[in-house]
Amino acid sequence: MPDHTFPLIEVEGSSYEMGYQHGAQAAGLVQRYLRWIDRLTGMSRDTLCRNAMGFWPLMERLSPAFSEEVRGLADGAGISLEEAVLCQARAEAAQRTVGACTAFALTRSATADGNTLAGQNQDLEPEYADVALLLKVRPGDGRPRALMFTFAGQLGYSGLNEHGVAHFANALYGCTWQMGLPHYPIKRLVLEQRTVEDCVELLSGHRTCSAANLVLCDGQGHIDTVEIRPEGIARYPDAHPDACLHTNHYLTPAFAGHETGFLPDSCPRLDRIRELVQARWGTITVDTIKEILADHENDPGGICRHGAVGMHSISGYIAEPEKRLFHVRRGHGCLGTWQAYEV
Structure with missing residues (x-):
């Protein structure tokens, strides 16, 4: 049988050592990711690298450890520092929201056993699946272990850490690009926190260059939704305190005025997942979530996305933070293969 899971890269040690190991193990995939960025953006590598390096001083100030890992990545993969930085700022270098x-x-009351379940369907152009991997990090300096779904050479994306902190993301639109931190380095630092409140404090202390939403959880049963824009953050209290649901339009009063309706399927998708969650309230398990993430209402722009605006559900995730389990699916919700990993 063919392997329908993503490659797993495991690294440990100092920041530089982890970056070097990542680069050495995934060198071919890193090169493919860089070629995909070129093709996706239609821009030259030189221009993309020059643009990306404009964010490098901000990354260095954000986290010297992260910066050392980028340097190790460059050496391990046999690429330039500029190309390694581009892997951390692909959207920002091209000013392209995707x-x-x-x-x-x-x-609590939403799930069958009262424990937390958090995750998402990852909707992107299908080529991203060809350069995706799982990255398990074991820092040697006391920072927590973590497991991420990401792309070869990109050091921060969605995942779960040993404290049960997990985060998942939604693109948000209607934002003018500004100089600020790229989202991927901040996402990596979120996975170095112990609680949701720690994550919110981190997000509130740094200005980003574009908009996004993060759904957060931790190992103590706390959950939250945080919309992020260059001017700041806004937390969204959902209709029930035991649920956070989000798609690709602004929900907070602070930012609702920026909504442009760029993705017309966003509101129907949110309505649909609310409907499905409400119908199974109090009985929701991992298997229930797998069914929800395979739903085709409003196809091709449903929860399980099949090509609307050129994007597909290339993967999906379900975190069980109290158990430190991370379920990852390769492929669409309806056809893909799930695999569980311990952090």
């Missing part, structure tokens, strides 16, 4: 995604966090 993604749809349906994200959720459910806890």
Whole structure:
């Protein structure tokens, strides 16, 4: 049988050592990711690298450890530092927002056992699946272990850490690009936190160059939704305190005025996942979530996305933070293969 899971890269040690190991193990995939960025953006590698390096001083100030890991990545993969930085700022270097995604966090009265379930469908152009991997990090300096779904050479994306902190993302639109931190380095630092409140404090202390939403959870049953824009963040209290559901339009009063309706399927998707969650309230398990993430209402722009605006559900995730389990699916919700990993 063919292997329908993503490659797993495991690294440990100092920041530089982890970056070097990542680069050495995934060198071919890193090169493919860089070629995909070229093709996706239609821009030259030189221009993309020059643009990306404009964010490098901000990354260095954000986290010297992250910056050392980038340097190790460059050496391990046999690429330039500029190309390694581009892997951390692909969207920002091209000023191109990408993604749809349906994200959720459910806890206490919503789930069958009262434990938290959080995750998303990852909706992107299908080529991203060809350069994706799982990255398990074991820092040697006391920072927590973590497991991420990401792309070869990109050091921060959605995942779960040993404290049960997990985060999942939705693209948001209607934002003018500004100089600020790229989202991927911040996402990596989120996975170095112990609680949701720690994550919110981190997000509130740094200005980003574009907009996005994060759905957060931790190992103590806390969940939250945070919309992020260059001017700041806004937390969204959902209709029930035991649920956080989000797609690709602004929900917070602070930012609702920026909504442009860029993705017309966003509102129907949110309505649909709310409907499905409500119908199974109090009985929701991992298998229930797998069914929800395979739903085709409003096809091709449903929760399980099949090509609307050129994007597909290339993967999906379900975190069980109390158990430190991370379920990852390769492929569409309706056809893909799930695999569970311990953090």
